Amino acid sequence: MLSNQARVALTTALAPAVWGSTYLVTTELLPPGRPLLAAVIRALPAGLLLIGITRRLPQGQWWWRAAVLGALNIGAFFALLFIAAYRLPGGVAATIGAVQPLLAAGLAAGLLRERLSPRTAAAGLAGVAGVSLLVLRADARLDGLGVAAALAGAVVMATGVVLSKRWTSPAPLLATTGWQLTAGGLMLLPVALFVEGPPPASLTTENVLGYGYLALIGSAVAYALWFRGIRALTPTKVTFLGLLSPVVATLLGWIALGQELTAPQIAGGLVVIASLVVAQTTPKSPKAPKVPPARRTADAPAHPSTPVQRS
Numbered sequence: 405m406l407s408n409q410a411r412v413a414l415t416t417a418l419a420p421a422v423w424g425s426t427y428l429v430t431t432e433l434l435p436p437g438r439p440l441l442a443a444v445i446r447a448l449p450a451g452l453l454l455i456g457i458t459r460r461l462p463q464g465q466w467w468w469r470a471a472v473l474g475a476l477n478i479g480a481f482f483a484l485l486f487i488a489a490y491r492l493p494g495g496v497a498a499t500i501g502a503v504q505p506l507l508a509a510g511l512a513a514g515l516l517r518e519r520l521s522p523r524t525a526a527a528g529l530a531g532v533a534g535v536s537l538l539v540l541r542a543d544a545r546l547d548g549l550g551v552a553a554a555l556a557g558a559v560v561m562a563t564g565v566v567l568s569k570r571w572t573s574p575a576p577l578l579a580t581t582g583w584q585l586t587a588g589g590l591m592l593l594p595v596a597l598f599v600e601g602p603p604p605a606s607l608t609t610e611n612v613l614g615y616g617y618l619a620l621i622g623s624a625v626a627y628a629l630w631f632r633g634i635r636a637l638t639p640t641k642v643t644f645l646g647l648l649s650p651v652v653a654t655l656l657g658w659i660a661l662g663q664e665l666t667a668p669q670i671a672g673g674l675v676v677i678a679s680l681v682v683a684q685t686t687p688k689s690p691k692a693p694k695v696p697p698a699r700r701t702a703d704a705p706a707h708p709s710t711p712v713q714r715s
Contacts, residue, residue, distance in 0.1 A: 424652025448589025478588020537672025
């Protein structure tokens with residue numbers, strides 16, 4: 405039987421697994437050249453839907469907290485992801501993003517007083533190495549602005565996860581998820597209009613299906629599972645699960661698009677999975693050996709607290 409924490413980890417892992425399908429949905433179902441529009445539709449309609457279902461608005465300090473978390477987890481993260489995707493090969497961006505668990509572990513140590521163990525650090529480095537084997541290509545080019553955007557995206561997402569753990573909302577999970585998605589979507593909306601212009605005048609059936617999948621499954625469901633995991637698990641364990649996204653994206657590219665799957669990629673995927681398992685498990689501390697009670701010698705006193713009378 406799985407423990408409760410293991411069940412939560414498995415359900416939380418569904419979120420990055422779903423996000424790993426974003427590339428396939430974007431390339432096969434959505435209109436080309438509109439990534440910011442896709443980001444807005446992923447966030448804003450899903451957030452408004454969850455707020456409508458729960459009928460809960462933020463109260464007091466949660467107005468600005470929801471705005472900050474929405475900017476970190478959704479708005480700023482999506483925008484930086486967009487810049488990195490346009491200026492870097494996907495493998496470079498994914499490899500840089502794989503440092504997120506290490507960043508989250510460091511932030512959790514500073515803000516939440518969680519211990520950063522050598523085991524966690526080693527698992528984090530192994531995760532970065534595994535992702536690089538999985539997606540990085542030898543001819544990958546580097547761009548200074550793209551690298552900075554990818555690294556900043558990892559920083560803001562790690563910060564958002566840690567702050568989401570520190571600021572636990574008293575409201576229901578779906579309401580809190582809706583607040584963040586709405587705040588992030590409202591932040592992205594003017595940026596998308598300025599950069600990409602108004603939405604297309606007409607959409608095909610494939611476009612509608614793709615946007616609907618991103619909004620309902622990729623955001624409303626996936627982020628609810630993600631934020632539920634943040635409430636129940638440590639930020640470090642949650643961010644390690646995010647490494648599943650490039651694994652799922654690679655597998656879907658191989659299955660659905662006929663992309664090549666090489667031996668180094670398979671090895672990289674196995675390394676990523678191993679780092680996830682290590683990060684989710686806690687080593688058992690060795691039990692102290694039992695010390696047998698000392699035998700009382702013939703000349704030892706029956707009560708040690710009573711001094712021995714010597715003649």
